[in-house]
Amino acid sequence: MLSARWGQSDPMDMRWTVPVSFRPVMREWGAMTLVFHPLSGNTHFLDLVSAHLLDMLAVEPRPESELFAGVADLLELPNDALVAERVGELLARLDEFGLIEQVPAC
Amino acid sequence: LLIADIPPAALAQALTGPGIHLNTGAFTTHLRTDLRPLVDEMAQLYADYPLVEPATIDDFEIRISAPSLLRRHVRPQVVSWVGGEQLIEPLPMDQALPCLESALNIGVAYMDGSPLVVHSAVLERDGRALVMPAPSGSGKSTLCAALAWSGWRLLSDEMAVFCFETGRLLANPRPVSLKNQAVDVIRAREPRAYFSRFYLNTNKGDIAYMRAPTDAVQRASESAGPGLLVAPMFRRGATLSVREMDRVEAFRWLTDNAVNYASMLQHGFDTLADFVEGSRAYALTYSDLDEAIACIGRLHEGRSG
Numbered sequence: 001m002l003s004a005r006w007g008q009s010d011p012m013d014m015r016w017t018v019p020v021s022f023r024p025v026m027r028e029w030g031a032m033t034l035v036f037h038p039l040s041g042n043t044h045f046l047d048l049v050s051a052h053l054l055d056m057l058a059v060e061p062r063p064e065s066e067l068f069a070g071v072a073d074l075l076e077l078p079n080d081a082l083v084a085e086r087v088g089e090l091l092a093r094l095d096e097f098g099l100i101e102q103v104p105a106c
Numbered sequence: 107l108l109i110a111d112i113p114p115a116a117l118a119q120a121l122t123g124p125g126i127h128l129n130t131g132a133f134t135t136h137l138r139t140d141l142r143p144l145v146d147e148m149a150q151l152y153a154d155y156p157l158v159e160p161a162t163i164d165d166f167e168i169r170i171s172a173p174s175l176l177r178r179h180v181r182p183q184v185v186s187w188v189g190g191e192q193l194i195e196p197l198p199m200d201q202a203l204p205c206l207e208s209a210l211n212i213g214v215a216y217m218d219g220s221p222l223v224v225h226s227a228v229l230e231r232d233g234r235a236l237v238m239p240a241p242s243g244s245g246k247s248t249l250c251a252a253l254a255w256s257g258w259r260l261l262s263d264e265m266a267v268f269c270f271e272t273g274r275l276l277a278n279p280r281p282v283s284l285k286n287q288a289v290d291v292i293r294a295r296e297p298r299a300y301f302s303r304f305y306l307n308t309n310k311g312d313i314a315y316m317r318a319p320t321d322a323v324q325r326a327s328e329s330a331g332p333g334l335l336v337a338p339m340f341r342r343g344a345t346l347s348v349r350e351m352d353r354v355e356a357f358r359w360l361t362d363n364a365v366n367y368a369s370m371l372q373h374g375f376d377t378l379a380d381f382v383e384g385s386r387a388y389a390l391t392y393s394d395l396d397e398a399i400a401c402i403g404r405l406h407e408g409r410s411g
Contacts (some may be wrong), residue, residue, distance in 0.1 A: 025372055025375060025376070027379045027383075029352070029353040029354055029357075030352065030353070030354075032352075032353075032354045034354070034357065034375075034379060036372060036375040038371065038372050041368055041369070041371050043361065043375060045354060
């Protein structure tokens with residue numbers, strides 16, 4: 001679970017964000033978005049939901065609850081545990097790619 | 107001044123001494139060798155190529171020679187030095203020309219400030235590029251050679267060279283390596299085609315080199331804009347089939363065949379993404395060269411394959 005990686009921090013105090021050290025370079029091609037990570041040099045192929053999450057986080061840091069709601073809105077689904085679980089997986093993958101990171105809320 | 111204008115003895119003397127500055131379109135190579143058989147073979151395949159003045163800045167430097175005095179005489183071998191470094195294993199002396207061709211490819215891909223290079227055949231018509239990235243065994247070179255004598259201008263059989271500044275494909279027309287049957291096929295189709303002798307047991311098998319058409323060499327300073335990406339696949343007995351690729355698949359074809367994409371960082375990403383956005387992409391399976399050439403012509407004109 002994501003909260004386990006947050007250690008002692010209260011999940012409510014954490015935000016996901018795009019690292020300030022770079023801005024991902026993106027090309028939207030239909031249902032897929034290409035993202036180039038300027039620091040790693042890797043190119044990633046993101047589906048609609050992952051790209052939407054990255055878009056949201058490129059604007060400002062956000063708590064998971066906002067991301068769950070944003071994805072539920074996008075997919076016109078109820079904002080329930082299923083959405084939370086899937087979004088959690090996608091955030092973990094974006095984190096693994098180095099495209100997003102967690103920061104304490106100000 | 108063309109290679110063909112230089113008497114063989116003078117060419118050999120120049121190559122043994124200060125070297126020559128060989129222009130193959132987008133690149134100029136400072137080339138030296140003391141292997142006379144290589145000089146003679148090179149003089150045939152590169153007869154139409156211009157030499158440039160020594161004052162010109164070379165893109166890279168190649169020297170082809172025996173690795174040692176001993177290896178000139180005992181199980182003779184040949185090696186290439188690209189920019190002073192020996193980057194590929196020694197080859198039998200009989201493969202001096204394939205050794206030179208490999209060195210010319212390596213020079214482009216790894217020179218200082220190298221452009222983005224994708225392993226691909228590239229041709230041009232009406233200013234637009236036909237890029238055919240494909241792995242070995244796909245029939246790419248045979249199709250490329252046939253197209254080069256069918257109204258398409260050869261930019262390269264081996265590498266798509268992308269200019270970062272313009273996104274255009276640079277021309278680097280050089281001899282096309284073909285296997286046994288492909289040589290017979292092209293020779294039967296095009297009497298003007300000149301072929302080298304066969305080189306046996308190279309890393310590509312038994313191959314001969316087809317001289318690039320003269321027109322391609324004379325127009326080697328002309329680049330080409332985005333146009334078509336075709337991933338060819340020769341399959342004996344197959345009915346011609348064409349499938350349009352989406353942009354993601356086309357991009358993957360390019361990056362999967364890229365030589366130095368990872369080191370190009372954002373320049374590489376932007377260049378390939380721009381090319382894909384400016385082109386249409388297809389997977390082509392064929393068994394008949396004439397059908398494939400006609401199909402590519404239709405795709406070039408914007409019609410369905």
